[in-house]
Amino acid sequence: MAAQIDHIVFDIGKVLIHYDPNIPYERIIPGVEERQWFFLNVCTHEWNLEQDRGRSWEEAENLLIAEHPDHAEEIRAFRKHWHEMVPHAYDTVAIMESLIDKGRDVTMLTNFASDTFRHAQELFPFLKKPRGVTVSGDIFMIKPDVRIYEKHAADFGLKPEATLFIDDSFPNVEGARKAGWQAVHFVDVETLKKDLDALGVAY
Helix, strand or coil: CCCCCCEEEECCECCCECCCCHHHHHHHCCCHHHHHHHHHHCCCHHHHHHHHCCCCHHHHHHHHHHHCHHHHHHHHHHHHCHHHHCCCECCHHHHHHHHHHCCCEEEEEECCCHHHHHHHHHHCHHHHCCCCEEEHHHHCCCCCCHHHHHHHHHHHCCCHHHEEEEECCHHHHHHHHHCCCEEEECCCHHHHHHHHHHCCCCC
16 A cells, blocks of 8 residues: 655646647748758757756757757757747646645656746746745756655655655656655646545645
8 A cells, every 4th residue: 555645746847837849940940841850850859858957058059059050040949939838837737736725745846957947937937836846957967867856855855655746757757666756647637636536635
């Protein structure tokens, strides 16, 4: 039987807020094949992940522009138009806010570049409501590295076995479990409600 849950930790991107880099690039690079090539070969997921690990946007842009000088404008557009990539929040926010209102201990653990996270907090003020947050870009480590979960638990005084983590990435869920946390894979709001019901977490 699972331990009682005293702490609830939310991921942010694709759990609380939508994220899709295609949104501005459908305008910047209208051709579907050209845009797909750009994301597979220039502004790749792996490249963006290094900003989540703490690399500055200036360094990131300069590295790519040196490799792809003909795409300098499109490369700089990633950070310039980042706010368009996070167009709206999910209904999950209502669950998080209800948990906080009920006196639950809620924190957040996210792979996010340091500056874009602060930008996100201005766009979505509810990101300031939980007790606190661990931002990967601030501490130079990213999920699913077990150390980031251990650091979050230590910084916020969480008991791992009494901590529930909610993330849309299954590898990140597995990382939390390796750290001794309970964790659920976020698919959609209705599934999350069923998962919370099964764990006896009222929201």
